[in-house]
Amino acid sequence: xxxxxxxxxxxxxxxxxxxxxxxxxxxxxxxxxxxxxxxxxxxxxxxxxxxxxxxxxxxxxxxxxxxxxxxxxxxxxxxxxxxxxxxxxxxxxxxxxxxxxxxxxxxxxxxxxxxxxxxxxxxxxxxxxxxxxxxxxxxxxxxxxxxxxxxxxxxxxxxxxxxxxxxxx
Ligand code: RP5
Numbered sequence: 339x340x341x342x343x344x345x346x347x348x349x350x351x352x353x354x355x356x357x358x359x360x361x362x363x364x365x366x367x368x369x370x371x372x373x374x375x376x377x378x379x380x381x382x383x384x385x386x387x388x389x390x391x392x393x394x395x396x397x398x399x400x401x402x403x404x405x406x407x408x409x410x411x412x413x414x415x416x417x418x419x420x421x422x423x424x425x426x427x428x429x430x431x432x433x434x435x436x437x438x439x440x441x442x443x444x445x446x447x448x449x450x451x452x453x454x455x456x457x458x459x460x461x462x463x464x465x466x467x468x469x470x471x472x473x474x475x476x477x478x479x480x481x482x483x484x485x486x487x488x489x490x491x492x493x494x495x496x497x498x499x500x501x502x503x504x505x506x507x
Contacts, residue, residue, distance in 0.1 A: 340369050340381030348378035349404045352475050355384040355396065355422070357412035361435045365411045367465050368433070371472035375489055377479065384410075386417040393418065397425035407475040410458075411468060413437040416448040419458045429478065431471040432458040 340354070352372055356365045365381070372379045384393050400408060400422075408426070410419035411433035419432030434445035442463035450460040459474065461467035473490075480487035 341379055342373050345373075345376070345378045350378050350380040351404065351406045351479060352377055352379040352472075353396070353400060353405045353408045354379060354381040355408060355410050355418065356381075356435070357383070357385045357387075357416070357418050359383060361411045361413060364435050364464055364468050365409070365433065367468040368409050368411075368472040371469055371476070375476050375486060375493075377476060377486070384418065384422075386412070386421045387415070390421075393421060394425060397422040400426045400428045407431060407478055409433060409468075409471045409475060411435050412449070413442065413445045414439070414448075416445040419449050419460075420452055420456065423452070423456050423458045430458045431474055432460045433467040433471050434460070434463045436464045 354365055354368050354372070356362065369379070369381055382396065384396050386393050405428050407429050408422060409431045410422055412418040413435035414437045416434060419430050423430040432449040434442050434449050436442035437444055446460070446463050449458055452458050461471045461474070476486060476490055480490050
Protein backbone atom coordinates (compact mmCIF):
# COMPACT_ATOMS: atom_id res chain seq x y z
CA UNK A 339 0.00 0.00 0.00
CA UNK A 340 1.25 3.47 -0.91
CA UNK A 341 2.33 5.79 1.92
CA UNK A 342 1.59 5.14 5.58
CA UNK A 343 -1.48 5.82 7.74
CA UNK A 344 0.56 8.34 9.75
CA UNK A 345 0.93 10.48 6.61
CA UNK A 346 -2.62 10.11 5.38
CA UNK A 347 -3.61 13.68 6.33
CA UNK A 348 -0.42 15.40 5.09
CA UNK A 349 -0.50 17.06 1.67
CA UNK A 350 1.70 14.98 -0.65
CA UNK A 351 5.02 16.59 -1.55
CA UNK A 352 5.99 13.89 -4.06
CA UNK A 353 3.85 12.12 -6.62
CA UNK A 354 4.71 8.60 -7.75
CA UNK A 355 2.94 7.81 -11.00
CA UNK A 356 3.19 4.83 -13.32
CA UNK A 357 1.74 3.77 -16.62
CA UNK A 358 0.23 0.51 -15.43
CA UNK A 359 -0.52 -1.63 -12.39
CA UNK A 360 2.21 -3.90 -13.74
CA UNK A 361 4.80 -1.18 -12.94
CA UNK A 362 3.98 -1.24 -9.22
CA UNK A 363 6.47 -3.99 -8.33
CA UNK A 364 9.24 -1.64 -9.50
CA UNK A 365 7.76 1.64 -8.29
CA UNK A 366 6.99 0.22 -4.84
CA UNK A 367 10.71 0.62 -4.11
CA UNK A 368 10.31 4.40 -4.42
CA UNK A 369 7.25 4.28 -2.15
CA UNK A 370 9.16 2.25 0.47
CA UNK A 371 12.00 4.80 0.63
CA UNK A 372 9.70 7.82 0.82
CA UNK A 373 7.84 6.06 3.65
CA UNK A 374 11.13 5.31 5.41
CA UNK A 375 12.10 9.00 5.26
CA UNK A 376 8.64 10.20 6.29
CA UNK A 377 7.97 12.11 3.07
CA UNK A 378 4.24 12.55 2.40
CA UNK A 379 3.49 11.24 -1.06
CA UNK A 380 0.83 9.73 -3.28
CA UNK A 381 0.85 6.90 -5.84
CA UNK A 382 -1.35 6.82 -8.93
CA UNK A 383 -1.73 4.87 -12.15
CA UNK A 384 -1.61 7.46 -14.92
CA UNK A 385 -1.15 6.17 -18.44
CA UNK A 386 0.01 8.42 -21.27
CA UNK A 387 -1.63 6.15 -23.84
CA UNK A 388 -4.65 4.69 -22.06
CA UNK A 389 -5.70 7.67 -19.91
CA UNK A 390 -4.25 10.77 -21.60
CA UNK A 391 -6.87 13.09 -20.07
CA UNK A 392 -5.97 11.89 -16.55
CA UNK A 393 -2.29 12.47 -17.34
CA UNK A 394 -2.96 16.01 -18.57
CA UNK A 395 -5.01 16.83 -15.48
CA UNK A 396 -2.38 15.34 -13.15
CA UNK A 397 0.44 17.36 -14.71
CA UNK A 398 -1.53 20.60 -14.99
CA UNK A 399 -2.54 20.60 -11.31
CA UNK A 400 0.68 19.18 -9.81
CA UNK A 401 2.24 22.47 -8.70
CA UNK A 402 -0.93 24.01 -7.24
CA UNK A 403 -1.51 20.79 -5.26
CA UNK A 404 1.91 21.25 -3.65
CA UNK A 405 3.91 18.53 -5.39
CA UNK A 406 7.64 19.31 -5.40
CA UNK A 407 8.71 16.33 -7.52
CA UNK A 408 7.02 13.74 -9.69
CA UNK A 409 8.56 10.28 -9.98
CA UNK A 410 7.18 8.80 -13.19
CA UNK A 411 7.78 5.16 -14.11
CA UNK A 412 6.85 3.58 -17.41
CA UNK A 413 7.92 0.74 -19.63
CA UNK A 414 8.12 0.08 -23.37
CA UNK A 415 7.04 3.16 -25.33
CA UNK A 416 7.52 5.06 -22.10
CA UNK A 417 6.02 8.45 -22.93
CA UNK A 418 4.60 9.21 -19.49
CA UNK A 419 7.55 11.09 -17.90
CA UNK A 420 8.15 13.24 -20.97
CA UNK A 421 4.50 14.08 -21.55
CA UNK A 422 4.06 15.02 -17.89
CA UNK A 423 7.20 17.16 -18.02
CA UNK A 424 5.76 18.88 -21.11
CA UNK A 425 2.84 20.11 -19.01
CA UNK A 426 4.39 21.10 -15.69
CA UNK A 427 7.52 22.80 -14.35
CA UNK A 428 7.54 20.52 -11.30
CA UNK A 429 10.72 18.42 -11.69
CA UNK A 430 10.02 15.03 -13.28
CA UNK A 431 12.22 12.05 -12.37
CA UNK A 432 11.82 9.28 -14.93
CA UNK A 433 12.16 5.60 -14.07
CA UNK A 434 12.47 3.16 -16.99
CA UNK A 435 10.56 0.02 -16.04
CA UNK A 436 12.03 -3.23 -17.34
CA UNK A 437 9.94 -4.36 -20.30
CA UNK A 438 9.41 -7.99 -21.20
CA UNK A 439 10.36 -7.69 -24.87
CA UNK A 440 13.46 -5.48 -24.72
CA UNK A 441 14.51 -5.66 -21.05
CA UNK A 442 13.89 -1.96 -20.47
CA UNK A 443 16.29 -0.58 -23.04
CA UNK A 444 13.24 0.69 -24.95
CA UNK A 445 11.93 2.35 -21.76
CA UNK A 446 15.30 3.94 -21.03
CA UNK A 447 15.73 5.38 -24.51
CA UNK A 448 12.12 6.60 -24.63
CA UNK A 449 12.60 8.51 -21.37
CA UNK A 450 16.14 9.81 -21.71
CA UNK A 451 15.98 11.29 -25.21
CA UNK A 452 13.98 14.41 -24.42
CA UNK A 453 14.32 17.39 -26.75
CA UNK A 454 16.26 20.35 -25.33
CA UNK A 455 13.96 22.59 -23.31
CA UNK A 456 11.81 19.94 -21.60
CA UNK A 457 13.98 18.08 -19.08
CA UNK A 458 13.31 14.71 -17.49
CA UNK A 459 15.93 13.45 -15.02
CA UNK A 460 16.36 9.83 -16.09
CA UNK A 461 17.39 7.05 -13.74
CA UNK A 462 18.55 3.45 -14.12
CA UNK A 463 16.27 0.68 -15.40
CA UNK A 464 14.20 -1.06 -12.72
CA UNK A 465 14.60 -1.22 -8.96
CA UNK A 466 17.85 0.79 -8.75
CA UNK A 467 16.22 3.56 -10.76
CA UNK A 468 13.10 3.63 -8.58
CA UNK A 469 15.19 3.72 -5.39
CA UNK A 470 17.50 6.42 -6.70
CA UNK A 471 14.63 8.55 -7.98
CA UNK A 472 13.16 8.52 -4.46
CA UNK A 473 16.55 9.35 -2.91
CA UNK A 474 17.00 12.14 -5.44
CA UNK A 475 13.59 13.61 -4.59
CA UNK A 476 14.49 13.37 -0.89
CA UNK A 477 17.78 15.12 -1.62
CA UNK A 478 15.93 17.92 -3.46
CA UNK A 479 13.48 18.39 -0.58
CA UNK A 480 16.31 18.27 1.97
CA UNK A 481 17.64 21.69 0.95
CA UNK A 482 14.62 23.19 2.71
CA UNK A 483 14.12 20.56 5.40
CA UNK A 484 16.89 20.15 7.98
CA UNK A 485 15.42 16.99 9.51
CA UNK A 486 15.27 15.33 6.13
CA UNK A 487 18.87 16.36 5.39
CA UNK A 488 19.99 14.73 8.65
CA UNK A 489 18.09 11.53 7.88
CA UNK A 490 19.70 11.42 4.44
CA UNK A 491 23.19 11.84 5.95
CA UNK A 492 22.42 9.03 8.42
CA UNK A 493 21.17 6.79 5.60
CA UNK A 494 24.41 7.29 3.65
CA UNK A 495 26.52 6.66 6.76
CA UNK A 496 24.63 3.43 7.54
CA UNK A 497 25.09 2.32 3.94
CA UNK A 498 28.84 2.97 4.07
CA UNK A 499 29.15 1.22 7.44
CA UNK A 500 27.42 -1.85 6.03
CA UNK A 501 29.97 -2.08 3.21
CA UNK A 502 32.93 -1.52 5.55
CA UNK A 503 31.71 -4.16 7.99
CA UNK A 504 30.86 -6.71 5.29
CA UNK A 505 32.96 -9.85 5.30
CA UNK A 506 33.50 -12.26 2.46
CA UNK A 507 32.78 -15.94 3.11
C1 RP5 B 1 3.38 1.03 -20.21
O1 RP5 B 1 3.23 -0.19 -20.83
C2 RP5 B 1 3.40 0.75 -18.76
O2 RP5 B 1 4.21 1.69 -18.11
C3 RP5 B 1 3.93 -0.66 -18.64
O3 RP5 B 1 5.28 -0.69 -18.23
C4 RP5 B 1 3.79 -1.21 -20.05
C5 RP5 B 1 2.96 -2.46 -20.10
O4 RP5 B 1 1.72 -2.21 -19.51
P1 RP5 B 1 0.70 -3.41 -19.25
O5 RP5 B 1 0.36 -3.98 -20.59
O6 RP5 B 1 1.40 -4.40 -18.36
O7 RP5 B 1 -0.48 -2.78 -18.56
O8 RP5 B 1 2.35 1.91 -20.52
